[in-house]
Amino acid sequence: MSAREALFEHTGRDDIILPFQIDPYGLRGRLIRLGPVVDRILGRHDYPEPVAAMLAETMALAACLAGALKYEGIFTLQTKGDGPISTLMADITSAGEMRAYARYDADRLAAADATAIAERSVPRLLGGGYIAFTVDQGANTDRYQGIVQLEGHTLSECTHSYFRNSEQLEAGVKLAAGRVATADGPAWRAGALMIQRLPYQRDLPGRPSEDEYDETWRTAVTLMSSATAAELLAEELSPDQLLLRLFHSEGVRAYPPQPVADSCRCSNVRVERVLRALSAEELADLRQDEDVVVVCEFCKREWRYDDAALDALRADDEPPGF
Structure with a gap:
């Protein structure tokens, strides 16, 4: 068995959070692949296509951001707006158990124009409101919450705004969701790709110059942005193959993936x-x-x-x- 095969032996290639690092510059990232998990969650609800697609993106984004944190508990991503889709919510535990739901106004959604639906426009479908990120680690700990306005045309752009305004961190995020053809018929899939720039550390041996670091960051963002929705969703393109396709010239190293499971905590x-x-x-x-x-x-x-x-x-x- 090759090292590449061993990486996914216990988790599979779908429903995973795959951490990676771009060497030698210390850029960190995560690749999310959701297959059966997102299809089962959406399959329980009779959501219209645009609601299902935006909720699938929300699930991929929640997994992506949760994978960047060290916590024991529950990470929740929630949007609230005054548009046809009033609520998108997904949460994931530190063990990888995920659940999600959406609320929407069917009449207002039916009146939305085709372009807004095709582009999954945040201003037209979610409207004015906010996006909240919450980490709950139990009764005896302080709950962390970050809230920013829904600023951006897509959920990816809203997340960029959060990092700029709330975390003072540079990060790039690419999201994709859609139905794809399978042997058993059309099935929902979702994917996310995120890279994060860490603060420059001048005193580390072998560290490139700050100008080189800046250039590498710009290159990495460009390469990440070149990933297509089809690549993020393709079942036949394994996660590590996609990382190599995008970042092979920069040098990329993947770490053991964390599985994501469809699991509700109701009782x-x-x-x-x-x-x-x-x-x-x-x-x-x-x-x-x-x-x-x-x-x-x-x-x-x-x-x-x-x-x-x-x-x-x-x-x-x-x-x-x-």
């Missing part, structure tokens, strides 16, 4: 905790065919409670002697 315990806290009026809004019905927005799993089950559940929460 009976969480649902019942919410039902105990709701008022009678709020419970009435959840009634369907005389039962209270709760549906997870992420995975579409359904919980149904008749009056007897609901009374027993809420009675359990009453203090002794109530």
Whole structure:
């Protein structure tokens, strides 16, 4: 088995976060390939094509940004806007478990022009609003959140704005999502490519000059930008082959990939905790065919409670002697 084959032996070539480095300049990057994960998540929802495509890009972007962080917990990427697509949300745990959902106005989306839909225009489809990046590492830690306005024509451009304005870091991001032909019929795929420029360190031995570092960064951004959507989504083009195709002249080194899995964190315990806290009026809004019905927005799993089950559940929460 070659070193290249061994790199993907346990994770496969799809549904991965693949870290890499461009030597000797210390530029870091991540390549994201989402196949069955994004197809299964989108398959649970009857989203219109433009909503599904932008949510697929959101999932790839969330995996890309999460791969740049050291954390134990949950990384969440969420957009909120006043356009036809009001919410895009994807989160991924430090173990690689991902889930996602979208909210949209069907009538307003149907009225959007074809160019805005084809270009996945943020101003026309998401409207004015913000994009938020959150890291939650548990109850005993401070939650980090970065929020910036939705500034840019695409999600990639909005992310560039975040790095410039909030992190003072230089980074380039390329996103792609779409349906591709497979042996079992059309399937959703998504991909992302990101490179990040680290601060120049003058005192490291063998470090090129700052001018050379600047030139290498510009070259790397150009090479990254040359990656096509077809290349990012192609199942037959392995991740390491794509990196070599783009950066072979600069020297690129890939590290072991992290798998990404389709996994929701909803549970009976969480649902019942919410039902105990709701008022009678709020419970009435959840009634369907005389039962209270709760549906997870992420995975579409359904919980149904008749009056007897609901009374027993809420009675359990009453203090002794109530």
